Amino acid sequence: MALFQKIDKPTSGRRFVISDIHGCSKTFRKMVEDTLQITKSDHLYLLGDYIDKGPDSSGVLDYIMALQTDGFQVFGIRGNHEENMMQAWQEYDTRMFRFFVAKLNKSPDLLTEDAQIKPQYLAFMKELPYYIALEDYYLVHAGFDFSKNEPFKNYQAMLHIRGPKGVPPDRGMIQNKTIVHGHEVTYLEDIVEHINERHPVIPLDNGCVYTKKHKRLDVTRTGKLCALNLDTFGLIAIDSIDPPAKRR
Helix, strand or coil, rough: CCCEEECCCCCEEEEEEEEECCCCCHHHHHHHHHHCCCCCCCEECCCCCCCCCCCCHHHHHHHHHHHCCCCCCCCCCCCCCHHHHHHHHCCCCHHHHHHHHHHHHHCHHHHCCCEEEEHHHHHHHHHHHHEEECCCCCECCCCCCCCCHHHHHHHHHHHHHCCCCCCCCCCCHHHHCCEEECCCCCCHHHHHHHCCCCCCEEECCCCCCHHHHHHHHCCCEEEEEEEEECCCCEEEEEECCCCCCCCC
8 A cells, every 4th residue: 555645647537536435435426426427538536534423435436436437537645434433343353343433433235144344345445545646735634734744655644643733834835735534523714715725724524414404513514425626726626415324
């Protein structure tokens, strides 16, 4: 596994990034096929957390892998949910692992009958890098912790950091690039504000999976899957068409 991936611009296509699909396979497919109408000349970047919470984690992974097999240029990074599943698989006994995946994270479809991660999904997750470096963007799941030494080697922060995402005092550390991240559910008006202000750090997770009651979130302001056009800085947001996540 490469810890990060450096990718050049496509010669003729567009560039889009999508965050935190969380098992919403129908919404994801609608975004890719109907809204963005992705072609094989385009680049599609995915910011992790493909699995858990939503109704069809395996459907999301199957669709990503099918797009890649069919020649679409789809590039993914790992989120904390992919990382946590692989760690739990290594550390938990069979009974606890089944409970963690099937009951807590609502993804029994990722497991075999004997509570192992299905081989195709394990292979896919193992190969996911922690971030993608483009000539004008850094794409990461949660963000970078610039308060610590060597933020581009702090892989746990890339998966888990929360709270305000700052930029380093010296913008040269990021070569004047824009950072795009997911992980932390952000209300749509705040996403739009960051984009309109050309903020150096752009959140993109509107909690596609949260369309019903939630103990912390205002679900009238969540429930959209967001994509950012990296060439025009335009936001595309569509309502979830998947069944809602169960209340947590």
